[in-house]
Structures are given as C-alpha cells and as structure tokens.
Amino acid sequence: MAEKEKLNRQTMCDRLAMEFQDGWIVNLGVGMPTLCSNYKDESRELIYHSENGVIGYGPIAEEGHEDKHLVNAGGQNVVGIPGMAIVHHADSFMLIRGGMIDVTVMGAYEVAQNGDFANWRIPTRKGGGIGGAMDLAACAKRVYIAMEHTTRDGKPRLLKQCALPVTAPGVVKLVSTDLGLFEIGTDGFILKEHAPGWSVEEIQELTEAKIIVDPNICEVRTRGNTDSNQGTGRHFVV
Amino acid sequence: MAEKEKLNRQTMCDRLAMEFQDGWIVNLGVGMPTLCSNYKDESRELIYHSENGVIGYGPIAEEGHEDKHLVNAGGQNVVGIPGMAIVHHADSFMLIRGGMIDVTVMGAYEVAQNGDFANWRIPTRKGGGIGGAMDLAACAKRVYIAMEHTTRDGKPRLLKQCALPVTAPGVVKLVSTDLGLFEIGTDGFILKEHAPGWSVEEIQELTEAKIIVDPNICEVRTRGNTDSNQGTGRHFVV
Amino acid sequence: MKNKVFPNFDEAVKDFQDNSVFMSPGFGNVGVPRNLLSAVNKQGAKGLTGISNNAGALGDSIDVGTLIQANQVKKMICAFTAPTHPSQVTPFVEMYNNDELDAELVPQGTMAERIRAAAAGIGGFYTPTSVGTELAEGKEHREINGRMHVLEFPLHADYALIRAYRADTFGNLQFRLAGRNFNPIMAMAAKTTIVEVEKEIVEVGELDPDQIHVSGVYVDRIVLIPEDGIFY
Amino acid sequence: MKNKVFPNFDEAVKDFQDNSVFMSPGFGNVGVPRNLLSAVNKQGAKGLTGISNNAGALGDSIDVGTLIQANQVKKMICAFTAPTHPSQVTPFVEMYNNDELDAELVPQGTMAERIRAAAAGIGGFYTPTSVGTELAEGKEHREINGRMHVLEFPLHADYALIRAYRADTFGNLQFRLAGRNFNPIMAMAAKTTIVEVEKEIVEVGELDPDQIHVSGVYVDRIVLIPEDGIFY
Numbered sequence: 039m040a041e042k043e044k045l046n047r048q049t050m051c052d053r054l055a056m057e058f059q060d061g062w063i064v065n066l067g068v069g070m071p072t073l074c075s076n077y078k079d080e081s082r083e084l085i086y087h088s089e090n091g092v093i094g095y096g097p098i099a100e101e102g103h104e105d106k107h108l109v110n111a112g113g114q115n116v117v118g119i120p121g122m123a124i125v126h127h128a129d130s131f132m133l134i135r136g137g138m139i140d141v142t143v144m145g146a147y148e149v150a151q152n153g154d155f156a157n158w159r160i161p162t163r164k165g166g167g168i169g170g171a172m173d174l175a176a177c178a179k180r181v182y183i184a185m186e187h188t189t190r191d192g193k194p195r196l197l198k199q200c201a202l203p204v205t206a207p208g209v210v211k212l213v214s215t216d217l218g219l220f221e222i223g224t225d226g227f228i229l230k231e232h233a234p235g236w237s238v239e240e241i242q243e244l245t246e247a248k249i250i251v252d253p254n255i256c257e258v259r260t261r262g263n264t265d266s267n268q269g270t271g272r273h274f275v276v
Numbered sequence: 277m278a279e280k281e282k283l284n285r286q287t288m289c290d291r292l293a294m295e296f297q298d299g300w301i302v303n304l305g306v307g308m309p310t311l312c313s314n315y316k317d318e319s320r321e322l323i324y325h326s327e328n329g330v331i332g333y334g335p336i337a338e339e340g341h342e343d344k345h346l347v348n349a350g351g352q353n354v355v356g357i358p359g360m361a362i363v364h365h366a367d368s369f370m371l372i373r374g375g376m377i378d379v380t381v382m383g384a385y386e387v388a389q390n391g392d393f394a395n396w397r398i399p400t401r402k403g404g405g406i407g408g409a410m411d412l413a414a415c416a417k418r419v420y421i422a423m424e425h426t427t428r429d430g431k432p433r434l435l436k437q438c439a440l441p442v443t444a445p446g447v448v449k450l451v452s453t454d455l456g457l458f459e460i461g462t463d464g465f466i467l468k469e470h471a472p473g474w475s476v477e478e479i480q481e482l483t484e485a486k487i488i489v490d491p492n493i494c495e496v497r498t499r500g501n502t503d504s505n506q507g508t509g510r511h512f513v514v
Numbered sequence: 515m516k517n518k519v520f521p522n523f524d525e526a527v528k529d530f531q532d533n534s535v536f537m538s539p540g541f542g543n544v545g546v547p548r549n550l551l552s553a554v555n556k557q558g559a560k561g562l563t564g565i566s567n568n569a570g571a572l573g574d575s576i577d578v579g580t581l582i583q584a585n586q587v588k589k590m591i592c593a594f595t596a597p598t599h600p601s602q603v604t605p606f607v608e609m610y611n612n613d614e615l616d617a618e619l620v621p622q623g624t625m626a627e628r629i630r631a632a633a634a635g636i637g638g639f640y641t642p643t644s645v646g647t648e649l650a651e652g653k654e655h656r657e658i659n660g661r662m663h664v665l666e667f668p669l670h671a672d673y674a675l676i677r678a679y680r681a682d683t684f685g686n687l688q689f690r691l692a693g694r695n696f697n698p699i700m701a702m703a704a705k706t707t708i709v710e711v712e713k714e715i716v717e718v719g720e721l722d723p724d725q726i727h728v729s730g731v732y733v734d735r736i737v738l739i740p741e742d743g744i745f746y
Numbered sequence: 747m748k749n750k751v752f753p754n755f756d757e758a759v760k761d762f763q764d765n766s767v768f769m770s771p772g773f774g775n776v777g778v779p780r781n782l783l784s785a786v787n788k789q790g791a792k793g794l795t796g797i798s799n800n801a802g803a804l805g806d807s808i809d810v811g812t813l814i815q816a817n818q819v820k821k822m823i824c825a826f827t828a829p830t831h832p833s834q835v836t837p838f839v840e841m842y843n844n845d846e847l848d849a850e851l852v853p854q855g856t857m858a859e860r861i862r863a864a865a866a867g868i869g870g871f872y873t874p875t876s877v878g879t880e881l882a883e884g885k886e887h888r889e890i891n892g893r894m895h896v897l898e899f900p901l902h903a904d905y906a907l908i909r910a911y912r913a914d915t916f917g918n919l920q921f922r923l924a925g926r927n928f929n930p931i932m933a934m935a936a937k938t939t940i941v942e943v944e945k946e947i948v949e950v951g952e953l954d955p956d957q958i959h960v961s962g963v964y965v966d967r968i969v970l971i972p973e974d975g976i977f978y
Contacts, residue, residue, distance in 0.1 A: 061516055063731055068830065069830075083515060083516070085515070085731060087731075088924075089773070089854060089855075090773040090774060090776075090924050090926075090927045091924065091926055091927060092923070092924055093729045093731060094515070094723075094729075105923065106776070106978055107776055107911075107922045107923040107924055107925045108776075108923045108924050109773075109774035109775070109776050109924050110774070111774070112774070113773075113774030113775055114774075118723060118923070119515075120515070120717075120718045120719025121515040121682060121684045121686060121718040121719060121730060122723040123686050123721075123723050123726040123729035123730065123731075124723050124724050124726070124921075124923055124924070124926055125729065125926070126921075126926050126927065126928070126929070126930040126931055126959070127773070127854075127858040127926075127927050127928045127931060128634075128858040128859055128861065128862040128931045130858070131634075131854070131855030131858050131859060132630075132633055132634035132635070132702065133729075133731070134635075134855055135634055135635030135636065135855060135859075135873065135874070135875065136632075136633050136634055136635040136702070137635060138731060138732070159828070159880070160828075163828055163832065164827070164828065164842060164843050165826075165827030165828035165839075165842060165849065165851060166826075166827060166828050166851055167825075167826040167827070167828050167829065167830045168825050168826065168851060168852075168853050168854065168881075169799075169825050169826060169853075169854050170825070170853070170854040170855055171853075172853040172855075172856075172875050172876050172879060172881070173853050173854060173855030173856065173875045176874045176875045176876070176877065177635055177874060177875065203879060203880040204878065204879055204880075205879065206877075206878060206879065207877075207878035207879075208878075299748055301963055306598065307598075321747060321748070323747070323963060325963075327541070327622060327623075328541040328542060328544075328692050328694075328695045329692065329694055329695060330691070330692055331961045331963060332747070332955075332961075343691065344544070344746055345544055345679075345690045345691040345692055345693045346544075346691045346692050347541075347542035347543070347544050347692050348542070349542070350542070351541075351542030351543055352542075356691070356955060357747075358747070358949075358950045358951025359747040359914060359916045359918060359950040359951060359962060360955040361918050361953075361955050361958040361961035361962065362689075362691055362692070362694055362955050362956050362958070363694070363961065364689075364694050364695065364696070364697070364698040364699055364727070365541070365622075365626040365694075365695050365696045365699060366626040366627055366629065366630040366699045366866075368626070369622070369623030369626050369627060369866075370862075370865055370866035370867070370934065371961075371963070372623055372867075373623060373627075373641065373642070373643065373866055373867030373868065374864075374865050374866055374867040374934070375867060376963055376964070397596070397648070398596075401596055401600065402595070402596065402610060402611050403594075403595030403596035403607075403610060403617065403619060404594075404595060404596050404619055405593075405594040405595070405596050405597065405598045406593050406594065406619060406620075406621050406622065406649075407567075407593050407594060407621075407622050408593070408621070408622040408623055409621075410621040410623075410624075410643050410644050410647060410649070411621050411622060411623030411624065411643045414642045414643045414644070414645065415642060415643065415867055441647060441648040442646065442647055442648075443647065444645075444646060444647065445645075445646035445647075446646075627866070627868070631871075634859070635873070635874065636859070636871050636872065636873060637871075637872035637873065637874065637888070637890035637891070637893065637895040638871065638872045638888075638890055638895070639863075639868050639869075639870065639871040639872070640868065640869035640870045640871070641867070641868060641869065642867065642869065656869070656870075658869035658870055658899070659869070661869065663869040663870070667890070688956070689956070690956060691955065691956065694956075723923065724920070724921070724922060724923065724926075724957075724959075725956075725957050727956075
C-alpha cells in the first residue's frame with residue numbers, strides 16, 4: 039500500500055495551539071511542541087514560560103540579532119516581549135508546581151488510554167532525560183501531547199497501557215498525532231478529528247487502544263479551514 | 277540594705293557586642309538588644325540583618341532624614357549602609373534557617389543552665405509573641421541573651437530549668453545580665469565576669485541555678501576598661 | 515498583555531467573599547496595604563480568616579486590626595497573638611482575650627515558608643524551628659541528619675492584598691526597600707491578588723525584566739493610590 | 747564591607763578539595779561558569795560529585811563535561827542522564843554507559859527545590875512531582891489534601907561555581923535574563939561560593955539594594971572574567 043499522506047508536524051501543533059485561550063501561560067517542550075508558537079491568532083495573547091525562569095518570551099531571534107543571555111527551554115535565542123519577567127530556577131518551578139501553567143505541550147513515546155504518558159526513558163538505554171517534564175506533567179493544568187501516531191517501525195503509540203516508564207500517570211488531556219486529534223475517554227481514545235483521507239478504521243488499525251468515535255467527528259481543523267469549516271471558539275478541553 | 281549599683285543596659289549590651297567578630301552577620305532582637313549596635317569597634321565590620329529582609333542596615337536615621345521604606349525589626353527607621361541588599365520574607369528566613377546568622381541577641385524572661393530560654397509567652401496571659409524569635413533561636417549559630425538578672429520582684433531569671441514555655445531548647449551560649457557575664461556550664465552557669473562591687477556570693481544569692489566561678493573571673497569589661505584591663509581579642513565563644 | 519488596572523479600591527474588592535481567607539503583608543508599618551484594607555472594611559465582608567505577621571498595630575492607622583475591630587475577622591494566623599508589652603492592648607488582644615475570635619500562632623519564619631510553600635505547590639516541609647517548644651506539640655516530628663524537625667503545611671489564601679511601589683499595567687511588581695517583606699510571597703500564594711501601588715503604574719515593557727520582584731502572572735487587579743489615598 | 751575580589755580563577759579555586767561536592771549552574775548554555783570550571787579542570791581535584799542540570803553539552807565549550815572527561819568526577823546529580831537523542835553522545839554518556847561514573851537522575855524542578863531547601867535550612871519537603879513514576883520508587887509517599895506526594899531531601903554542596911553578570915566587591919550579585927537560572931539558588935546553597943563576573947565588578951554601594959539578586963553574604967570569592975576569558 040502506498041504511503042498515504044499524514045498531517046505534517048506544523049499542522050499537528052497548530053491544532054493544539056488552536057485550543058490555547060487568551061491569557062494562558064503556555065510551556066512548550068523542546069522539539070516538535072515549539073512549533074505551537076508559530077500558530078498565530080490575533081484574538082488572544084499567550085504568555086510563554088520556559089523552565090529557566092523566562093516568563094513572557096517571544097519569537098526566535100533573527101540571525102545577527104540574538105541576545106546571548108536570552109534562551110528558551112530548548113536553548114534557542116528568543117526575543118523578549120514587553121512585560122517579560124525573569125525569575126530563578128526555584129521560582130520558575132514554584133510557578134510550575136504551583137499550578138500556574140495553563141497548558142504544557144510535550145512530545146511522547148507513548149500515551150495510554152488512561153492518560154498516562156511516557157517520554158523520558160527507554161529501558162534498553164541507560165539513564166533518562168527528564169528535564170522539567172515530570173514537574174510540568176504532574177503540575178500543569180493541562181498536558182497536551184504532540185507526537186507521531188506510530189513509531190518509525192509502524193508500531194502504535196496510543197496504547198492500552200504504557201510499556202515504557204511513565205512521566206506522569208493520568209494527566210494527558212489531548213493528543214495530536216499525524217492521524218488525528220484525540221481526547222482521553224473512559225475506555226479508549228476519543229477520536230475528535232481525523233486527518234484528511236483517513237478513515238476511523240484505518241486509524242484504529244494503527245492504534246493499540248480502542249478508538250471511540252466522537253459523534254461530531256470531523257476532519258482535523260487547521261489554520262486554513264478553521265474559520266470557514268468549523269467556526270472559531272470551539273474548544274474541547276478548557 | 278541599700279540598692280547596690282548594677283550594670284546599665286548599654287553596658288550589658290556592650291559586653292555582648294564586644295564578642296562580635298569582624299564580618300559577622302548579626303540579628304538584634306527588638307528592645308534592649310538593639311543597644312548592641314551602639315558599641316563601636318573600628319577593627320571590625322558587622323552586617324546587621326533584620327527579619328524583614330534587610331541585609332546590611334546601619335544606624336537609626338536622624339530625625340527629618342528618615343526613609344519611610346527602611347525599617348529594622350523593631351520598626352525603627354534606619355539608614356542603609358553601602359552594600360545593603362533587600363530580600364523578601366521567605367528569603368530572609370532562608371538566611372536565618374540556613375544558618376547564616378552568626379549571632380542573634382535576644383531578651384528573655386528566663387534562661388536555664390542547660391541553655392534553654394523563654395521569651396515569648398507568659399502562661400497567665402493568653403497568646404504569645406514569637407515573631408522571628410523561634411526561627412532565630414533554633415537556627416542562628418549563636419544565641420546571646422541580654423536581660424536583667426532578676427525580675428522586678430527580685431526573683432531570679434537564671435534558673436535550673438525554665439518555668440515558662442521555652443523559645444528553643446539548649447541554644448544559649450552567653451548571657452549578659454546587670455550582674456555579670458555568664459556561659460552555660462555542664463551543671464550551672466559559669467560566671468566569667470562580675471559587675472563591679474558584686475561578689476560571687478551576692479550574685480549566687482540572686483540566682484537559682486548554681487554559679488560556677490571561672491578561674492579567670494574578672495570585673496565586667498566595658499568600653500572604658502577593655503583595652504587597659506584585659507587587652508583586646510579575648511573572646512569566649514566563637 | 516492584559517491590562518489589570520482598576521479605577522479604584524472599591525471596585526477592586528467589590529466581590530470580596532464572606533468567609534474567605536486573605537493575606538495581608540507588612541512589617542514595622544511598611545508595605546501594609548492600607549487602602550485595600552480600608553476598602554474591604556467598607557465593603558463589609560465577614561467571617562474572614564487573616565494571615566498576617568501581626569494582628570494590627572497600636573494607633574489609628576488602618577491595618578488588619580481595622581477589620582478585626584469591625585468584627586469582620588473570625589480567625590487570625592499570625593506571629594503575635596499577645597502584645598510584646600502588656601500595656602499594648604490592640605483591638606485584637608481585647609477580642610482574643612474575650613474569646614471573640616480565634617487565632618493560630620506561627621513562628622514568623624515558618625509562616626513565611628508556609629506561604630511560600632502554598633505558592634510553590636509544596637505539600638509540606640520539615641523545619642527545625644519550634645522543635646522542643648509548646649508550638650511543636652502535636653506536630654509530626656522527624657529526625658533528619660541528626661536534627662529534629664517538625665512537619666509544617668502550606669498556608670493557602672483566597673485573596674492577597676498587596677502594597678507595591680511600582681507596577682506595570684500587566685501587574686509586574688517592584689517593591690522598595692523594607693516594603694518588600696511578605697508582599698512577594700503573598701502575591702504568589704493567593705488565588706486572587708489585588709495590588710495597591712504607591713508610586714506609579716507604567717506601561718508594559720517599561721520595567722526591566724531583570725528587576726521585577728513579582729511577575730504579573732500572579733496579579734489580578736491593580737490600583738494606583740490616588741493623591742488623597744493612604745501612603746503611610 | 748569585605749573585599750572578596752580574587753586576581754584570577756586559579757587563585758580562586760586553588761584549594762578546591764578532592765571528593766568534594768560542587769554545584770554548577772547553567773541552562774541552554776547561558777549562565778555556565780566556564781572559566782571556573784576550566785580552572786578546576788587545571789587545578790585537578792578528583793573524586794568530585796557534581797550537581798548540575800545536565801552533565802555537559804555536545805561540542806567543545808568548557809562545561810561540567812570537561813571535568814567528567816578528565817576523570818575528575820565520580821558522580822553526577824542531574825536532570826539528564828541520557829541524551830535527548832541517541833546520537834548525542836557526550837563524554838558523560840559514554841562513561842556512564844560504561845559504568846565509569848555514577849549518576850542520580852532528578853526531575854529539574856525537584857532538583858531546584860532541593861538546592862533551595864539546602865539554602866533554606868529545610869530538612870525535607872513533599873512534592874507531587876514524580877509520583878507514579880519509576881523515580882518515586884522507594885521514596886516515602888504521603889497523601890496531603892487528597893494528593894499524593896513524595897518526600898525529597900536537600901542537596902548540599904561544598905562549592906558553588908557561579909556565573910554572574912555584575913557584582914560589587916562584597917559579592918552582591920546581579921544576573922542578566924536567562925543567565926539567572928540555577929545561579930542564585932546554588933550561590934546560596936553551598937559552603938563556599940565562587941563567582942565569575944561577565945560585565946563588571948563595581949564598588950560597594952553602587953548596586954541598588956532593591957536590585958540585587960544574591961546578597962554578598964553568600965559569596966566568598968569573585969573574579970572578573972578578563973578580556974581573553976570565556977564569555978559564551
């Protein structure tokens with residue numbers, strides 16, 4: 039079977055970013071999740087926080103205009119926005135643990151239907167990379183996951199239960215994969231939106247956990263079709 | 277018997293202040309202990325800390341030159357010294373609990389021969405006034421006490437054990453009263469220096485705990501007689 | 515960024531709830547949110563629990579004692595439940611002695627740390643302060659590295675009434691000298707943080723991001739003290 | 747106030763002890779005390795335990811990985827003991843995989859709080875972070891207000907190697923933007939705190955007391971990075 043087109047990473051992240059509400063404090067994980075900040079919506083203002091204590095950073099700095107002292111959690115040189123404030127690392131995690139982060143978007147190896155997810159350790163390799171992920175996962179108001187629907191070998195990542203060591207149990211609210219948008223149901227993943235051209239059956243085939251079809255299932259709404267197809271302001275998880 | 281002259285409060289505090297070493301971070305309790313800051317010694321520099329987060333304050337502000345935003349723990353308007361830094365209340369007690377205070381001088385109702393002392397509560401009255409005393413008493417490197425040797429009714433304050441609820445157990449290093457200077461011994465108070473004209477027997481009479489006479493007992497050294505009588509640099513408790 | 519400036523104190527405390535918990539900073543009469551306390555006094559919320567270093571000073575200045583005297587407070591959590599001298603009889607002392615309100619006495623550093631723990635999402639902590647005293651009775655003890663500690667829990671609040679020196683419209687705050695005291699930790703620990711500003715409210719971007727003592731993400735409402743407001 | 751300025755980095759780390767514990771801040775290659783790490787590398791202390799967000803970045807920049815590569819470190823306490831991508835093989839990863847050094851993996855926020863607890867004289871604290879994960883195994887659990895927490899203990903150190911932006915001669919420190927990160931809490935948590943300064947060391951009294959990020963009481967030695975020093 040020829041490879042069918044899946045959603046690209048930007049679209050996957052756009053779809054999550056569409057859920058962000060005006061005034062939210064947002065923490066984006068290193069890698070794919072940072073693409074969420076490319077999604078623009080003039081009707082809202084977000085405050086990007088990073089673990090190193092930067093509250094209110096803006097876009098990646100243009101080449102030649104970097105301030106060497108200002109980086110986001112990925113170590114990228116960013117621009118400060120007016121109103122930015124800096125705190126030290128313990129105060130930065132006060133903010134995280136204190137429940138001030140409205141949403142954190144992370145990548146993952148696996149997500150389970152009970153909301154567990156795993157993104158820090160592969161047991162076949164020694165050690166792990168946690169960074170601030172466990173603090174964010176345990177304490178942010180909402181955990182969104184952006185990840186490919188399957189591994190490179192085509193194995194499912196949406197599981198009945200995680201095989202890998204979890205980052206936090208039962209915290210995931212929303213998962214955006216290259217095949218669709220999923221919520222955590224009581225007994226499986228609720229498929230809210232599917233990638234164009236992909237049927238529920240095709241998606242189920244690549245998913246270990248049971249897929250529950252949302253009665254209002256539709257194609258994944260993207261930057262292009264948001265206004266025309268679905269209207270604005272439809273948010274699943276607030 | 278006619279009232280014999282006792283040491284005045286400034287002398288009692290001077291005697292404690294003489295023990296302070298160059299560079300020490302000093303926290304002075306409200307009331308009598310603040311007199312310690314009147315003792316001047318050009319050979320050393322002290323850093324006065326107060327609970328409200330002022331690190332490095334100086335003398336009481338002259339009238340008409342007060343900065344309304346700068347007060348010490350007693351609420352007195354003080355002057356900042358160059359190098360002063362301000363922290364918030366939690367950080368201020370980080371410094372206290374973290375063991376950064378070299379000495380705290382407090383008043384007390386009672387001190388016991390095991391180093392317990394009481395200064396926050398009289399059970400016949402409801403409630404108590406702790407302020408930062410318990411934190412300071414438990415965590416400063418050294419607790420010095422400045423207090424009258426007896427109550428107004430002539431009852432001893434240097435006791436075998438405290439009758440009043442203690443502020444912290446076993447922490448007192450040095451007690452300056454209007455009759456002398458005392459260290460905590462293993463089985464009583466060691467009288468290091470006595471008020472001029474007061475014999476050991478007379479002092480013992482006004483003391484419930486046993487008084488152990490230091491072999492090098494002398495008259496209380498004061499600003500006036502420090503250099504001539506005893507030389508400088510003789511410190512008991514470091 | 516969102517503009518959080520309110521036109522006056524009455525508006526800023528309009529919805530202050532009965533039976534809520536509020537934090538009121540200040541130490542040595544500096545950094546006390548007198549204008550907000552005055553507004554809460556007028557607004558009339560009752561059954562309040564106050565968290566504050568003391569339960570009001572002697573004298574006519576408006577402070578937490580004003581709410582106590584007006585019977586708006588049912589409980590105080592503070593570091594002084596008796597005056598340092600028996601002659602200093604505040605409204606609180608009188609009412610407390612008559613069992614007209616409740617109080618919890620907390621060492622000042624433990625209080626600060628409990629407030630900070632609430633802001634920091636810390637479930638509890640062990641401190642050596644108060645070990646061996648009456649205040650440690652009934653508390654869980656634990657020896658850590660050879661030293662005895664007691665377990666203390668966070669102090670959460672519904673409101674923090676804050677006195678800042680300077681703010682921007684988003685609520686980034688600066689304090690001046692000893693005016694800082696409990697203000698930053700209380701501002702971060704409460705669900706709703708309302709701020710009176712002594713000097714000025716500037717535009718977002720005018721404050722140096724390295725020199726902000728409390729990020730505006732913690733602040734909900736800001737009022738500039740008007741010329742006829744209470745400054746000291 | 748005491749002048750703590752040292753003439754150079756070698757002098758400032760001359761007595762660095764074998765088998766001591768050191769803290770090394772930095773995040774995203776900002777605020778890393780590269781000059782001091784380089785000096786410790788030259789000085790040659792061995793058997794060290796390092797506390798740091800990561801165990802060294804890829805590339806030639808001097809960081810904690812420099813000491814690891816030189817076999818000066820026997821244990822790392824950090825938030826990353828495996829690279830985020832398998833291709834990123836640092837000296838630490840290689841040695842750790844070969845069991846040539848030991849490591850303790852700590853969530854970043856728990857690490858920051860444990861460092862802060864050491865500075866704050868807190869014996870231990872309960873955090874919800876890591877509950878339900880492998881890292882919580884064997885740790886004491888406690889339910890507080892319906893939420894499960896694990897008990898964590900402070901991280902003390904003999905030395906903190908600090909990178910500040912500006913200092914005065916007494917050691918009052920200022921940081922710039924994301925250069926702050928772990929620096930203030932590490933500076934306050936270690937027995938001996940040694941600082942490299944990027945921009946300038948000014949006279950005591952020149953820094954605004956409201957704008958000092960770490961009081962000089964925590965600082966022992968200060969060195970200005972010379973023009974031929976390591977700035978990034």
